[in-house]
Amino acid sequence: MLVDNNKIDVVSxxxxxxxxxxxxxxxxxxxxxxxxxxxxxxxxxxxxPKIILIDINENGLSGIDLLHKIRExxxxxxxLVFVITNTDNDENKVAxxxxxxxxxxxxxxxxxxxxDFFSILNDYWNIIEFTSEKK
Amino acid sequence: MTNRLVNILxxxxxxxxxxxxxxxFAKNNIQNPLFVAGNGVEALEMLNNSIxxxxxxxxxxxxxxxxxxIEFLRLMREDDKFKNISVFVMTTSNEDSDxxxxxxxxxxxxxxxxxxxxxxxxxxxxxxxxxQLCEM
Numbered sequence: 001m002l003v004d005n006n007k008i009d010v011v012s013x014x015x016x017x018x019x020x021x022x023x024x025x026x027x028x029x030x031x032x033x034x035x036x037x038x039x040x041x042x043x044x045x046x047x048x049p050k051i052i053l054i055d056i057n058e059n060g061l062s063g064i065d066l067l068h069k070i071r072e073x074x075x076x077x078x079x080l081v082f083v084i085t086n087t088d089n090d091e092n093k094v095a096x097x098x099x100x101x102x103x104x105x106x107x108x109x110x111x112x113x114x115x116d117f118f119s120i121l122n123d124y125w126n127i128i129e130f131t132s133e134k135k
Numbered sequence: 136m137t138n139r140l141v142n143i144l145x146x147x148x149x150x151x152x153x154x155x156x157x158x159x160f161a162k163n164n165i166q167n168p169l170f171v172a173g174n175g176v177e178a179l180e181m182l183n184n185s186i187x188x189x190x191x192x193x194x195x196x197x198x199x200x201x202x203x204x205i206e207f208l209r210l211m212r213e214d215d216k217f218k219n220i221s222v223f224v225m226t227t228s229n230e231d232s233d234x235x236x237x238x239x240x241x242x243x244x245x246x247x248x249x250x251x252x253x254x255x256x257x258x259x260x261x262x263x264x265x266x267q268l269c270e271m
Binding site: 071077078080093094097098100101102103104105106117120121123124126127128129130131132 | 231
């Protein structure tokens, strides 16, 4: 699942997944509250995503709050969370790393680098094992 | 990330596997300082007594004598000082219970040790690319 309020990022992520042939189901949430609704609320998706990418901008509070809620919820705490950002904000970085994210990653500036970026992430996802439920 | 050469701690009891990690690091030109602990007890001692510089990455085996990887991880996660260390499990255990325990303790990845050295080299190359993407 990708949590990102920037529509261009959503489109380019979908495009990168398609070009790289990443066959996994990709859910989108435009806000942390929408993400929460998909994870635990009325619109709960099943199976629960194994991987969440949270885009955190300068004001990263709501992304960090979402991460806190995920880690405090027994059904969700084991989700692999990657934080993607385009800003230098040490406070967000420390907070996210203390919540045991799998990676704090700088978003590529050039859109052409997006494919390389997701290609590296996809290669990584392919060498790691998940529990037997589908990703 | 590897540009900043963060310290890496390998927790592994099998000497052949330690050697393989060292060889794979050398072949992939990973120059980060690598420290080795033979089991969970030794790793905790190293961390608690600052015998090694604080690692940002731990590569962790599961099946080890004295204290296995999951027990080590559980104790390590209880200590705020070590909260933000990224842990990558590298094991032969394909048990779902180990995967569930490891992900509940928020490892960054659970990797099965490939059977051939060539495949192992390739997994380490993938890890290197991922580490370079991450800020630590």
